[in-house]
Amino acid sequence: MRIPWLARPRPAPPTTQGADTAAATAVLGPAAVQVAARHLRVGDGYAAVLIVTQYPAEVSAAWLEPLLAWPGRLDLTLHIEPLPAAVAAGRLRAQRARLETVRRADADHGRLHDPNTEASADDAADLADRVARGDARLFRVGIYLVVHAPTLDELGESVAEVRAIAASVMLDTVPATWRQLQGWTSGLPLGVDSLGMRRVFDSDSLACAFPLASADLPAPLPGDPPRHGGVLYGLNTSTGGVVWWDRWNADNHNSIVLARSGAGKSYFIKLEILRSLIDEVLIQVIDPEDEYIRLAATVGGTVIQLGAPGVRINPLDIPPGDRHPAAFDRRVQFVVTLVAVMLDGNLPSPDRAALHAAILAAYEQAGIDLDPATWSRPAPLLHDVLAALEAAGTTPALSLAAQLRPWTLGSLKDLFDGPSTTMPDGRLVVWSTRQLSEEQRAPAMLLALDAIWRQIDTPAPQAVADDLRQLVIVDEAWKLLQDDAGAAFLRTLAKSARKRRAGLSVITQDAADVLNSKLGQAVVANSATQILLRQDASAITDIATAFGLTTGEARLLLSARRGEGLLLSGGHRVGFQAVSSPVEHAACTGDRDVDGGQP
Structure with a gap:
């Protein structure tokens, strides 16, 4: 996407702050700001403001991404002001007239055509057509970079790195010499551009600057302490x-x-x-x-x-440290659920009632009841539940006993045929x-x-x-x-x-x-x-x-x-x-x- 090249407008006068903005700044701002020619001391750290003055002739999607991906702390601010259609059309006419004058003067004097002039004239004509049809709009845009560092030496290194990254994407930057305070306030979320160093963009070129996102995870906000915990992924x-x-x-x-x-x-x-x-x-x-x-x-x-x-793991174990009032009842309910899973289906109500009674009988035989003081005694085993079912002698109990026999005395008994041998x-x-x-x-x-x-x-x-x-x-x-x-x-x-x-x-x-x-x-x-x-x-x-x-x-x-x-x-x-x-x-x-x- 080509950035339109128009006659650079004069710097806009600084916008005055309202009383409400000044009051918010007084409350939220640092206790003191020390101003030098090319840097500021803001609170306990240092900051330096850079102004983007020159742009490449063509940009691609997310052309600000290299700056946003810089691992240090960098505030990138865009100030965008739409140009009214009448003003945009007038400036485009003046620009096209100037370029056409240069082309004719070269032809009259027998000079070769300047490729830059030809390209600029064609771009201006194309942009004028798109603006006239409503396919594009023009904006005055200012881009400022505020670099932060804890010490003055680190600030110098960080500024050099940021300028090198900007140069790699054909962005020329200059320090805001003796205008650092105005640049710093322009980088704050106050909607105030105190520098007024802007360039005209069309809507397509401006859209390519978005989304303003970094490929890195967000760092803690300024003033927030570093987070503890986490692991390296x-x-x-x-x-x-x-x-x-x-x-x-x-x-x-x-x-x-x-x-x-x-x-x-x-x-x-x-x-x-x-x-x-x-x-x-x-x-x-x-x-x-x-x-x-x-x-x-x-x-x-x-x-x-x-x-x-x-x-082996005994499903009837009650953990010694478990003092939950319902621990005993939960254990009984779990054993009922476990037996249902062993038998590969839901237990009918008579079978469930017989199993519940047999589990209670097994616990009673082992001297364990609702009293937490008894839970430290050796727990009964699954074959004790089988014995209680057989002792009951009812049809549901005997049917359940027959189905449980492989899990207590047969080929599937290995996991349940004794006290627990290991605990997590x-x-x-x-x-x-x-x-x-x-x-x-x-x-x-x-x-x-x-x-x-x-x-x-x-x-x-x-x-x-x-x-x-x-x-x-x-x-x-x-x-x-x-x-x-x-x-x-x-x-x-x-x-x-x-x-x-x-x-x-x-x-x-x-x-x-x-x-x-x-x-x-x-x-x-x-x-x-x-x-x-x-x-x-x-x-x-x-x-x-x-x-x-x-x-x-x-x-x-x-x-x-x-x-x-x-x-x-x-x-x-x-x-x-x-x-x-x-x-x-x-x-x-x-x-x-x-x-x-x-x-």
């Missing part, structure tokens, strides 16, 4: 800056990671786990492919391999489900999810005192979504985690299972942090629609390298490349790491 693919994100300061603490197989999603999650552990977050991982065992061993975490020989403990707990048979998977997952939920819902008193944050990571979530109990758990946790200072991370390579189900859509809707890595062409249309991606963002996800993707959160959209240190890389790769590898 990687490097910005557009600017090379650092992408540092704190999920705990978002609207909610949940996240979703979508990527095709081999895109580096598990590697990225392992990096986030390592860095979140440093940030003192308690993490539990549901691991269906044994990808996190090496990581847990490296950091001293706990691995619970459900289905492995000798690994430590900063990182990995629940491995790889060794479970298909018959054991649903009840075993229910046991794991129940243990996770109990820790989130009723954390230890010390954890509450320390304001402990908890994160639940579900890898290959499409497998859990296929189970009704697992899908219900994800929905409940996604909606309730924020109130319990917890977050849910859902990772999957099957976007259709998440986006095409109501439960999956509920998880996406309640995830303030959304990570999209490389996608398959067959799924990109649905993903682009669900996440509101632009055409360029969709192309990026189709061609992204391993570990490269987009971070989306509200109005923030940042492309990043995951990076790791050699120590992190060694901990995040392993024999079963099918998605890993140094990005």
Whole structure:
């Protein structure tokens, strides 16, 4: 898009401030401003004002982006004043007449045509036609740059960098010498242009300056203290800056990671786990492919391999530290739900009543009742419930006993045939489900999810005192979504985690299972942090629609390298490349790491 070249107007007189603006400045402004020839001391820092005086003949979309992407603190201000149509038409006529005079004088004296004059004349004629038809308007625009730095030496370096970046896009800048105070006030959101250094733009050239957005995440506002917490996600693919994100300061603490197989999603999650552990977050991982065992061993975490020989979890255990008044009743209700899942269906009312009575009888036989003082005694086992059913002798009780026998005395007993041998403990707990048979998977997952939920819902008193944050990571979530109990758990946790200072991370390579189900859509809707890595062409249309991606963002996800993707959160959209240190890389790769590898 060409910028029109008209006779430069005289600088506009400074606009006087109203009484209300002066009053607001007195309240919100710094305590003192020291003015020098080429800089200001504003409060505890320094600032320097640059004026853009020359522009390129042609500009493309977002031509101010290089300045906006500069990693330091830079205020870029545009003052825009529309020119009335009559004034614009008169200036265009005068400009065309002057250019035509020059062309004729060259011809009369036998001189060769000046290419610059020819191009300017053609542009002026084209612009006059578009203004006359109403296809374009003219504006007087002033662009000022206010560079900030904590010290005078750093200010000099920052000004040199900003001027070099401006020169790289054919923008000439000059310091506002002895007009620094006027330039600083012109850069404030007061609508006052005290410099009046403007240039005429047409509407197309001005539109190419927008959107005024940076590819980097926003920094804290001036005067705000730096935020604590967060983890390194990687490097910005557009600017090379650092992408540092704190999920705990978002609207909610949940996240979703979508990527095709081999895109580096598990590697990225392992990096986030390592860095979140440093940030003192308690993490539990549901691991269906044994990808996190090496990581847990490296950091001293706990691995619970459900289905492995000798690994048992007693569903009737009441945690010793649980003092919730309804803990006993909740345990009874959970065992009823677990038995229903074991028997692959809903229990009829007579069967449910018989089971409820048998569970109470088993607890009574073990000396456990509603009194919390009794909860520290050894809990009964599932085969004690079976014995109570057989002792009842009723038809529903005997029918249930026959169906439960494989889970207590038969081939499916391994997970339930004794007291618990392991309990979730430590900063990182990995629940491995790889060794479970298909018959054991649903009840075993229910046991794991129940243990996770109990820790989130009723954390230890010390954890509450320390304001402990908890994160639940579900890898290959499409497998859990296929189970009704697992899908219900994800929905409940996604909606309730924020109130319990917890977050849910859902990772999957099957976007259709998440986006095409109501439960999956509920998880996406309640995830303030959304990570999209490389996608398959067959799924990109649905993903682009669900996440509101632009055409360029969709192309990026189709061609992204391993570990490269987009971070989306509200109005923030940042492309990043995951990076790791050699120590992190060694901990995040392993024999079963099918998605890993140094990005």
